[in-house]
Amino acid sequence: xxxxxxxxxxxxxxxxxxxxxxxxxxxxxxxxxxxxxxxxxxxxxxxxxxxxxxxxxxxxxxxxxxxxxxxxxxxxxxxxxxxxxxxxxxxxxxxxxxxxxxxxxxxxxxxxxxxxxxxxxxxxxxxxxxxxxxxxxxxxxxxxxxxxxxxxxxxxxxxxxxxxxxxxxxxxxxxxxxxxxxxxxxxxxxxxxxxxxxxxxxxxxxxxxxxxxxxxxxxxxxxxxxxxxxxxxxxxxxxxxxxxxxxxxxxxxxxxxxxxxxxxxxxxxxxxxxxxxxxxxxxxxxxxxxxxxxxxxxxxxxxxxxxxxxxxxxxxxxxxxxxxxxxxxxxxxxxxxxxxxxxxxxxxxxxxxxxxxxxxxxxxxxxxxxxxxxxxxxxxxxxxxxxxxxxxxxxxxxxxxxxxxxxxxxxxxxxxxxxxxxxxxxxxxxxxxxxxxxxxxxxxxxxxxxxxxxxxxxxxxxxxxxxxxxxxxxxxxxxxxxxxxxxxxxxxxxxxxxxxxxxxxxxxxxxxxxxxxxxxxxxxxxxxx
Numbered sequence: 001x002x003x004x005x006x007x008x009x010x011x012x013x014x015x016x017x018x019x020x021x022x023x024x025x026x027x028x029x030x031x032x033x034x035x036x037x038x039x040x041x042x043x044x045x046x047x048x049x050x051x052x053x054x055x056x057x058x059x060x061x062x063x064x065x066x067x068x069x070x071x072x073x074x075x076x077x078x079x080x081x082x083x084x085x086x087x088x089x090x091x092x093x094x095x096x097x098x099x100x101x102x103x104x105x106x107x108x109x110x111x112x113x114x115x116x117x118x119x120x121x122x123x124x125x126x127x128x129x130x131x132x133x134x135x136x137x138x139x140x141x142x143x144x145x146x147x148x149x150x151x152x153x154x155x156x157x158x159x160x161x162x163x164x165x166x167x168x169x170x171x172x173x174x175x176x177x178x179x180x181x182x183x184x185x186x187x188x189x190x191x192x193x194x195x196x197x198x199x200x201x202x203x204x205x206x207x208x209x210x211x212x213x214x215x216x217x218x219x220x221x222x223x224x225x226x227x228x229x230x231x232x233x234x235x236x237x238x239x240x241x242x243x244x245x246x247x248x249x250x251x252x253x254x255x256x257x258x259x260x261x262x263x264x265x266x267x268x269x270x271x272x273x274x275x276x277x278x279x280x281x282x283x284x285x286x287x288x289x290x291x292x293x294x295x296x297x298x299x300x301x302x303x304x305x306x307x308x309x310x311x312x313x314x315x316x317x318x319x320x321x322x323x324x325x326x327x328x329x330x331x332x333x334x335x336x337x338x339x340x341x342x343x344x345x346x347x348x349x350x351x352x353x354x355x356x357x358x359x360x361x362x363x364x365x366x367x368x369x370x371x372x373x374x375x376x377x378x379x380x381x382x383x384x385x386x387x388x389x390x391x392x393x394x395x396x397x398x399x400x401x402x403x404x405x406x407x408x409x410x411x412x413x414x415x416x417x418x419x420x421x422x423x424x425x426x427x428x429x430x431x432x433x434x435x436x437x438x439x440x441x442x443x444x445x446x447x448x449x450x451x452x453x454x455x456x457x458x459x460x461x462x463x464x465x466x467x468x469x470x471x472x473x474x475x476x477x478x479x480x481x482x483x484x485x486x487x488x489x490x491x492x493x494x495x496x497x498x499x500x501x502x503x504x505x506x507x508x509x510x511x512x513x514x515x516x517x518x519x520x521x522x523x524x525x526x527x528x529x
Contacts, residue, residue, distance in 0.1 A: 001041050001042060001043060002025045002026060002027055002032065002033075002040055002041070002042035002043070003026050003027055003028065003042065003043050003044065003506060004025075004026040004042055004043070004044045004045075004046065004473070004503065004506065004508065005023060005024075005025050005026070005037060005040055005041075005042035005044070005045045005046070006023060006024040006025075006026070006046045006048050006053055006475070006477065006501075007023045007037075007045060007046065007047055007048060007049075008021070008023070008047060008048055008049040009021075009022065009023070009024065009048030009049075009051050009052065009053035009477065010048075010051070010052045010053065011024065011034065011052075011053050011054075011467055012052050012053070012054040012444065012445050012448045012467075013054075013055075013466055013467040013468065014054060014055040014448060014449060014452035014453040014465050014466040014467060015449060015453055015466060016445050016446055016448075016449040016453075017445060018445060019052060019444075019445060022034050022035050022036070023035065023036060023037040023038075023040075024053055024467060024475065025037050025040055025042070026473040026475075026503070026506045027506070028473075028506055029472060029473055029505040029506040029507075029520075030469075030470060030471065030472060030473055030506065031467060031468065031469055031470065031471050031472070031473050031475075032469055032470075033469055034467060034468060034469060044508065046477065046501055046508075048477050048501070050479060051477045051478060051479055051500070051501070052444070052477070052478055052479075052480055053467070053475060053476070053477050054081075054448045054452060054467070054475070054476050054478070055448075055452035055453065055456075055464070055465045055466055055467055055471075055474060055475065055476070056081060056082070056083025056084060056452070056464075056465075056474030056475060056476055056502065056503070056504065057080070057081045057082045057083060057084075057409070057428045057451040057452060057476060058082070058083070058084045058086070058408070058409075058451060058452060058455035058456060058459070058464075058465065059077060059082045059084065059085050059086065059409065059410060059411050059413070059427070059428075060086050060246070060248065060281040060408050060409065060410035060455050060458075061086065061089050061248045061249060061281055061283075061410030061411065061412045062077075062085040062086060062087060062089065062410075062411060062412070062413055063089060063112045063113065063412070063413060063414045063415075064077075064085050064087060064141070064413075064415075065087045065088065065093060065094045065109075065112075065113055066094060066106075066109075066113035066114065066116035066119060066121075067113055067114055067116065067415050067416060068085065068087075068133070068137055068139075068141070069116065069119045069132055069133070069136075069137070070114070070116045070117055070118055070119050071415075072136055072137040072138060072519050073137075073138050073515055073517060073519065074137060074138050074139055075495065075515050076413070076415055076424050076425045076493070076495075077139055077411075077413075077424070078138050078139060078502055078504075078509055078510055078515060079425075079495040079496065079499065079502075079510060079515065080425065080426065080427070080428045080429045080485075080495070080496050080499060081428055081429075081476035081478060081499050081502055082139060082428060083139055083140060083474035083475075083476070083502065083503075083504045084139060084140045084141070084142065084455075084456075084461075084464070084474065084524070085139050085140070085141050085142075086141075086142050086143070086144065086183070086410075086455075086459070087141055087142070087143045087144070088143040088144035088145060088146050088149075088182070088186055089144065089146075089186050089188075089217070089219070089248065089412075090146070090148075090186060090187075090188035090191060090219040090248075091146040091147040091148035091149065091186050091187040091188030091189070091191060091194040091219065092105065092108070092109060092112075092146050092148045092149055092186075092188050092191060092194070093143060093144060093145060093146040093149050093186065094109075094113075094121075094123075094129060094149070095123060095124070095125060095126045095128070095129035095130075095143070095145075095149070095177070096124060096125050096126055096129075096145070096149070096150070096153060096173055096176070096177055097123070097124060097149065097153060098124070098153050099124075100156075101149075101152045101153050101156075102121055104152065104157070104304050104305070105149065105152065106121065107304075107305045107383075107384070107385075108192070108291075108304070108305055108384075109291070110291070110383075110384070110385035111290070111291025111292060111293075111384070111385055111386055111387040111414075111416075111417075112290075112291060112387070112414050112416070113416065114415075114416035125176065125177075125180055126143065126145060126176070126177040126180035126181060126182055127180035127181065127528065129143070130143060130180065130181055130523035130525060130528075131523070133521060133522060133523045134521075134522045134523055135519060135520070135521075135522065136519055136521075137519055137521040138504060138509050138515075138518065138519050138520070138521050139504060139521045140474070140504065140505070140521045140522055140523070140524055141521065141522075141523050141524070142183050142459055142461070142523070142524045142526070143181070143182050143183065143523070144182060144183060144184050144185060144186040144217055145173075145174055145177035145178065145182040145184075145185055145186070145209075146185075146186050146187075146188070146194075147185060147186065147187040147188070147194045147197060147202060147205055148187070148188050148191060148192070148193050148194035150170050150173045150174055150177075150205065151170060151193045151194060151196070151197060152193050153170075153173060154166050154169045154170050154173070155193065156193070156304075157192055157193045157301070157302060157303050157304045157307075158193070158196070158302065158303075159193075159196045159298075159299065159302045160196065161198065161201070162201065167201065167204055170201075170204075170205060171204060171205060171207075171208040172208075174205050174208040174209060175208045175209075175211075175212075178208070178209050178211075178212040178214055178526075178527055179212065179527055179528065180525070180527075180528055181523065181524075181525025181526055181527060181528035182209075182214070182526070182527075183214065183215070183459050183460060183526045184209055184214040184215040184216060184217055184243075184246070185202075185205055185206055185208075185209050185214060185215075185216055185217070186216075186217045186218070186219070186248075187202055187216070187217070187218045187219060187220075188219045189202075189218065189219060189220055189221045190219065190220075190221060190222070190294065190298075190330060190331060190333070191219070191294065191301075192298065192301030192302065192304075193301075195221075195298045195301070195330070196298070196302075199233060199236070199237055202216075202218075202237050203237050203240045203241045206237060206238070206241035206243050207241045207242070207243075209241075209243060210241065210242055210243050212526065212527045213460055213526065213527070214243060214526075215238075215243055215244040215245065215246055215277075215458065216234070216237060216238050216241065216243050216244070216245050216246070217245075217246045217247075217248050218234045218237070218245070218247070218248070219248060219249070220233065220234045220247075221233070221330070222330065222333045222334045223251055223252075223253050223254070223257075223333045223392075224253065224254045224256060224257070224328075224332070224333030224334045224335040225254075225256050225328070225333070225334045225335060226333075226334050227252055227253070227257055227260075227264070227333075228260070228263055228264060228267065231247065231250075231264055231267050231268075232267055234247060235267060235268075235271040235276060235278065238271075238276050238278070239271070239274070239276050244276070244277035244278070244279070244458070245271070245276060245277070245278050245279075246278075246279045246280065246281070246458055247268070247278065247279070247280040247281075248280070248281055248410060248412075249281065249282060249283065249288070249410065249412050250264070250280035250281065250282055250401060250407075251282060251288070251393060251397070251398075251401070252264055252394065252397040252401070253288070253333070253392040253393050253394065253397075254333065254335050254392050255394075256335070257394065257397065258394050258396070258397070259394070259396055259397070260397070261394075261396070261397035261398075261400035261401050262400060264401070265400070265401065265404050268280065268404065268406060272406070278406060279406045279407075279408060279454070279455075279458050280401070280404070280406055280407055280408065281407065281408045281409060281410030281455075282398065282401050282402060282407065282409070282410065283409070283410060283411050283412050283423045283427050284398060284402065284423075284427060284430050284431055284434065284435060285393065285398075285421070285422070285423050285427075285430075286391060286392075286393030286394070286395060286398065287343075287389045287390060287391045287392070287393060287421060287489070288389070288390045288392060288393070288412070288421075289345065289387060289388065289389045289390070289412070289414050289420065289421040289423075290387065290388065290390070290414075291384065291385075291386070291387050291388075292342075292344070292375075292378065292379060292382075292384075292386045292387060292388040293308065293379050293384045294331060295325065295329070295331045295332045295337065295342070296308065296321060296325075296329070296331045297321060297324045297325070297329040297330060297331050298329075298330050298331060300312075300317075300321055300331075305383070305384050308379075308384065309379070309380055309383065309384065312376045312379055312380050313380060318376055321376075322372045325337040325372065326372075337372075338392075339359060339360040339361035339364070339371035339372075339375070340359050340360075340361045340362075341359065341390055341391040341392055342359060342360045342388050342389070342390050343357065343358065343359050343360075343388060343389040343390075343391065344356050344357065344358060344359075344360070344363060344378070344386065344388055345386070345387040345388055345389055345414075345417040345418070345419055345420050345421070346386055346387060346416065346417025346418040346419060346420065347378075347382060347386055347418065348382055348385060348386070349381055349382060351381070352378060352381060352382065352386075353418065354366070355367070355378075356417075356418045356419050357418075357419050357490070360374060360375050360378075360388075363378075386417070387414060387416070387417050387420065389421055389489070399435070399439075399441060402431075402435060402441065402442070402450075403441060403442060406454075407450055408450050408451070408454050408455040408458070409427060409428060409431060409450055409451045409455075410427075411423045411424055411427035411428075413425075413427065419489070419490075419492060420492050420493075421489075421492060422485075422487035422488055422489055422492040422494075423487075424487075424492070425485075425487035425492060425493060425494060425495060425496070426485030426486070426487035426494075426496060427485075428451060428496075429483050429484060429485040429496030429497075429498070429499065430485040431447055431450075431451070432444070432447060432478070432480065432483045433483050433484045433485055433496075433498075434485070435447070436480075437480060437481070437483075444480055452465040452466070453465035453466050459524075459526070460526045461524055461526075464524075472505065473503055473505060473506035474503065474504055474505065475501075475502070475503040476499065476501065476502050476503075477499070477500055477501035477502075478498055478499040478500075479498040479499075479500070480498075481498075482497060482498030483496060483497065483498030483499055484496060484497045484498055497513075499513075500512050500513050504518075504520050504521055505520045505521070505522065506520070507520035
């Protein structure tokens, strides 16, 4: 007897092939049969008449590292069909850590992860961290090891090059994390302390992932005036280290890059023609989101949060920061600061809550302050623990990039704050509704491939992301005519419609639009025994 039998669905197998009518039989955590299964019985039968049945969706860029452990049912993603989240992004994952760096990372990433109430943060290694997810959360997870996290564990937050001994220690940590199950190396080269590393340093750490089939996933050094140069540098790192490159949040933002997405894709195609395995991900929105102090010049982050706050409190140093922001700091992608496109996503203090949802410019006007002084005072008052949205995107570029064959989906979702980005609740349904059904930019089967088999192949999990006997039973049932994102910038925490069923590892976790409360998720470890 089958555990679950999904009858009468239109199967999209994840490979890009046209859909076909079939039943899908599940036994344990695996798909055991696909076809006309009229004679089979099952403990649970789902009638998928009128629905498409696809593999579960994969979010290639998430910031669920701590929040998922605090909110294990993770409805923001499960309700839109996501069955696998990739953690450890932007060079700043939560493992491996030392006793000294654990709290430093926690404070620095408060604007991404929040406080993580109820989570015991007592792990050190990647293996110990991944163990926390097994059977305790609803979705599956995979993890990248972060360049900045490893650098912090060995060097701290100093702005200097590692010694030969320190670089060897960093390589050892990366290798150990890969053996523990990490899928590759991420970098955040506009975030401290990763911003202090050279490309040579990153190459050396990428090389440490090569024996384990790892790949390089960079948040590179600038998405503004130097975007093309920085994409080229990322590809060159992959070439030198002989590892694949996954260009995460592969955007061409700011007015200086309007209409230039095709130029970036030429770089991708040339690299692939030269033998560099390149993939990329994006989210279908025009705003980005990060912690608010990310816009500060790189030197202002040296030494950690306490040192940054001391610089903001010093009148002379604050004035220097202001001059550099106006001229175009590396923290703001080399672009002159635009207070009108930076919107406060949340505030811990009641006194600052009236400014949530306002741009820094408009919040400053309400407070009767100059924008820069208002910004600095916010950071000091909130102890750096706030996030912001930055409306710097271009729709033409978004549409061009998503049509590239190597493109996958990544929400870059941050779920904490009073008014976070809607992408954490709407990315996957928005792709299906707006860009497939409404605009017809992509075939339905092709968009599903980008959200299933393609990312799973990049991650190295070839038994996932496809519907075939023997594959993992991560499955989604959705109505292509009804699927719709409902999350907005004004009301971001709204779940999509038209996705009634989701299975993770063979367990029904969304049933007729309701989360079942089940937590069958596990950490997927690429190289661990």
